[in-house]
Amino acid sequence: MAVAVESALSKGESLAVEAGTGVGKSLAYLIPAALYSIENDCIVAISTETKSLQDQILKKDIALVSEAIGQEVRAHVALGANNYLCKRKYGKIMDRGDFGPEMEKEIDQFVKWERTTETGIRSEYEGFVSGSFWNSIGRESENCLSRNCPNFSSSYYFLEKEKWKKANILIINHHLLASHLAGDFRILPPFQHLVIDEAHSFPEAVGKAFGSELKYELLINLLHYLYHPEKKTGFASKLPDKKKDIVADAIQKAESYASDFFRLLFSEIPMNFQFSFRHTARIKADDGALEDSLYDLSEICLGMLEKYKKDSDDNDEKEIALALEMVGTQTKKAAAFVEEFRTKKNSNLVFWIEAPNQTAKDRYYHLYSQPKNTEEILSKSLFPNMESVVMTSATLSPTPGNFQYFLKEIGTKDVQTKTLASPFAYNTHSVLFVPKQVADPVSDPRRNKIDVSFWVEKLINLSKGDAFVLFTSNKLLNEVYEDLVDKLDFPLFSQVHLGPIQAKREFMQTSQSVLFGVSSFWQGIDIKGDKLRNVIITKLPFQVPTEPVLQAKMEDMEKEGKSPFWEMQVPKTCLLLRQGFGRLIRSSFDTGMVSILDPRVHTKSYGKNVIQSLPKGVPVVTEFPDLERKFNNLPKMKV
Template structure:
C-alpha cells in the first residue's frame, strides 16, 4: 500500500475533519524506509504532528507483509492505552484489515497459579487479607488474563508477592500449570502479534535479562524516547535492604513456617545451622553498615570508598549455604512427578541464584574493583517499617549498554519523541546518552500556532532560589495571582517534594480553589481528581512534567516553579560529573543543561495539546534572566513566543486569547 494515497485519499474518508499533514507523511515515510531496510533514526516530532499513527501505519504494513513482529515501546501507560484502544482500531479501518496488537507486561503483573495454590492450601494470605480473600477468589475464577491490575478489590503488597509470578522462582515447562499459565499463554500471543506494545521498563529488563523475556524481534520503535537511557540504567540497578535479605533467609528456614524450604527437606541439621549463622551474620553486617555510613534520613548519599563492613563474614556464611544447596540439589529434580520434589528443586535453584547475587553485591561494596558501578545509600523506608539504610548500585555506562548490547541486536531502531533535540537544536545530547552517532536525524515542528495559542510569563522580581525562604515567598505570590487569573484550571510543577509541601500549606489557607497534591493522592488518583473537579489546581512533581495529556479548558495554565536541573549530588550524575572533569569536559554544558532543556520543553508541552487549546505557561525562576544559560534554555521553547514580564499586560493578553 502506498503511504501517500493512504494519507491523502483513505484517511479523509474514514476520519472526519482529517487533513493531511506534510510533517506526518514525512515522518511515516521515513519510518517505513527504516523498517524495510536497516539503521537507526532519531525523530523529533512536535506535539500535534500525529506521531503515533505516523509509526503505527508503516509498522503494521511491514508486519503484515513480512509476517514478523514490530515492537513499540513507550514510557507511559496513557500512551499504551491510546495505541491499543484508539489508534489501532482506527488503523484497522484505514487498512480494512485486522491488526494483531498485544500489550506485554512484566512477569510480576501476572498471577502464578502454582504460588496461588500453595497460598490457598496453607492459608498463608496474611491477616490483612482475611476479609478480602473471597472477593479475590471470585475474580480469579472469572479472569482470562490473571493480570493483577485488573483486580478492583484490595490486596496488600505482601499478598501480591505471595501469588504473583517471579522470573527466578518458576518451574516453566515442568509446572503442571504451564499449559494454562496466565503468563505463558500471554507470551504465546506476543509471538503472534503484528505490533507488540511494551513499556521502557520491560524492554530494559529484556536487555538486562540477556534478551530472554520478549519474543525474538529486530524492528523496534521507541516512543517517548527522551527518558529511555535513564530507564535502562535503572533496570541494571541493584537495591538491597535488610528486610529483603531477612525474608529470603526466612523463606528458606523458619521454625514457625512449616512451608519453608528447609522444613520441606526434613530440616537437615547442617542447613539449619548454616541458615541460623547467616541470620546472625546479617545482624552484625547491618550494624557495621550503620556504623560506617552513619545516619541518613534525607536522600541519596554516594558511597565513594570501599567499606570494611564485616570483612566478608556474611558473604562466607552465604557461600556456605550455596555450597550446601549445590550438594543437596543433586538429589532433587524439577522434572520429577512428585510435586514436593519439584518445589524443593526449584527452591534450591532460586536460593543459589539469589545468594550468589548478594555475595557479589557485598563483595564489590567492600572491594570496589568495578569502576563502572556507582554505590549509594538511601534512607530507611519508615512506611515499610525498615530499620536500616537501603543500599543501591547502578552502572554509569548506560550509553555502552545501548550502543554495544542493544542496538547491534536490532536491524531497525526508531527513537522518537516530542523532545529529543538539545537547547542548541541538535541531537548531540541524546546521541551521547545512547552512545551511538551513526544515525539518521529528522526534526519536525509542531503544527500548532504557539504564538497565537499560548502566552509565556516570566516575572523578574523574584528572589534567587538559593535563598529558599524568600524565593518560596515570592513565587507563592505569583502562583496565587496566576491561579486567580485562570480561575484554577492550573498545573503547578515543582522540582522537589519539600517546595510542593510548603506551597500546598499556604494555598490551602489562602486559595478558594480546590488544591490537589500528587504527594497526598498519588499520581493516578491526583490526575483523576483534577479531571473530575471544576477549577482545580494540581500540584505535581516529576511525573507531571511529561506524559500528561489534558485538552481543552480543564488546563489553562502551567506554572513551572523552578528550572528542572537534576540535583548534582545525585550519585550517578555526581560520578559522571567527576569523570568528565577528569577529562576536562564541561559537564554542565554537556549533560545538566541539555537535560534541563528537555524537561523544560516537556513542561511547556503540557499546555497546548490540540489546535483549540489556549493558555499561559509561567516560569518562576529568575535565573532565566540572571544566568548566562537562561537564553539557551529559552531557545528550547516554541519559536516566536516571547516572554511577558508585566502582569497587567499578561492579563490583557490572556483576555484576548482566541476563543475557539
C-alpha cells in the same frame, strides 16, 4: 515521519525523530510498523514509558491502523512477570487460607474474578488487592516451575506469552524492554525491529534494570524461605536430617554475618544524609565474611540439585528443587553484590545507600548499585542485536534539532535524525510569562518562597483556576500549598497529599481546580481543552547534583576536562522544561499561558538556552499587565 520510519525498517537502519505535540507520531510509526510486520511475518516491538500511551495504542490507534491498511493488525501488550497471577502460588495460598487480614473482606470477590479472568493480569481486577497478597500470588521468574509446573498448560503467564509470539505489534514498556536486555533477551519473543516512543526516558530505565539492590529484611526473608532456624520451617525442613543440618548451619552463618555487616555500615556511614548517600570507599570493617557465607550457601543449594529435580514426578521434590534453585541463585547474586559494594573494584558502577523505614524489620540501610554509563550498555547490547531501532518523542533534544545530548545518552551515532515541529500555533495560542521580581531560589530561598506564593496566587486568579503548578521539590510544594490553600477561591489538589492518581482525578472532576504536582506531572499528562489554561513552573528543573549517578557522571566529565554543567545539567534542564511547557497546548484549539517563576532565566548566562528550548514564536512577557492583556486576548476555544 511515516516515510522515514518505513525506510528505516526496510533498510535496517536506526532513526531518531523528534516529533512535536500534535504531529500524530504514534500513527506515523504504527502504520509502517504494521505493514512491515505483515509483509515480513515478524514482530515489531513498540516500547513506551507510560501506561496511558500503551492504552491509546491498543484501544484507539490499532483500530485506525487496521482500517487504514485494510488488514487486521494483531497487537498485544506484554507486561512484567509480576503482573500475572501464578496459579501454583495462588493454589497454595488458598489451600492454606493464608491471604492476610486486609484481604478478609475482599477475598470472595477476588476468587470470583480469578475464576473468570482469561489473563490473570492484576490491573484487570477492579477491586482492592493488597501489595503483600499480590506478592504471595504474583508470578516470580525465579520461583516458577515453567514446563515442570502442574499448572503449566493453563498458566496465565505462559498462555499470554504464546499470544506475544503471534503479535504483529508487541506493545511493551521501557522497564520490561530494559529488563529483557539485562536478562540476555530471554523474556520476550525474538524481534529485530523496535520502536521506542517516549525515548527520552529510556536510558534511565536501562540504568535501573542493570542496577542491583540489597535490603537486610529481604535477604533474611529469602534465607527463611528455605529454612527458618528458630521456627524450623521452610522447604529445607523436608530434607533428610543430614542435609537439613548442612543447610540450617549455612543459613545461620549467613544470617549472623548479615546482621554484622549491616550493623557495621551504621558505624561507617553517618545517618545525616537527606535522600541518598553515595558510597565510594572500601568497607574496611568487614573482611568478606558475609559474601563468603552467601557463596557457601549458594553452592550447597545448587549442589543439592543433583539429587532434587524440578522435573521429578513427585510434587514435593519439585518444590524443594525449585526452592533450592531460587535461593541458590539469589544468594549468589547477593554475594556478588556485597563483594562489589564492599571492595568498590568495579569503577563502572555507582554505589549508594538509602535510609530504612525504621520499622522493627526494616532497620538497616538499603544498598544500591547502578551502572554509570548506560550508553555503553546500549551500544553493546541493544543496537548490535537489532536490525532497526526507531526512537521518538516530542522532546528528544534540549533545543529543537540538537540530537547530540540524546545520542550520547543512547550510545550510538549511527542514526538518521529528523525533527518535525508541532503544528500548533504557539505564537497566537500561548504566552510565556517570566517575571523579573522573584528572589533567587539558591541565594535567597526564604524570599523566593514568598515571591513564588505571591505569583502563583496572582496567576491562578488570572486564569480562574484550571491550572497546573509544577514544583521540583515536595518541600516548596508543601510550603506554597500551606500559604494558599485558605486564601484562594479555587480548590487545590496536591500530589504530595493525595498521590498522583487521586490528585489528577480530583483535579479533572472539579471545575476551576488547581493541581500542585512534582516530577510525574512534568511529562506524560495529556489534558486537552479549557481544563488546563495555566501552567506555572516554579523553578527551573535542575537535577539534584547530589543524586549518586549524576554526581559520578559529573566527576567523570570534569576529569575529561568537560563542563558537566553546560554539557549535561543545562541540556537536561531544558529538556525537562520543554516537557513541562508541553503540558499546556495539547490540541489545535488549546490556548493558555506558561509562567516560569525563576529569575535565573534573566540573570544567568544559561537563561537564553532556556528560552531557546521552548517552542518558536511564543510571545515572552515580563510584566504582569502585559500578561493579563495577552492572556485575555487569546482565542477562545471552539470545539
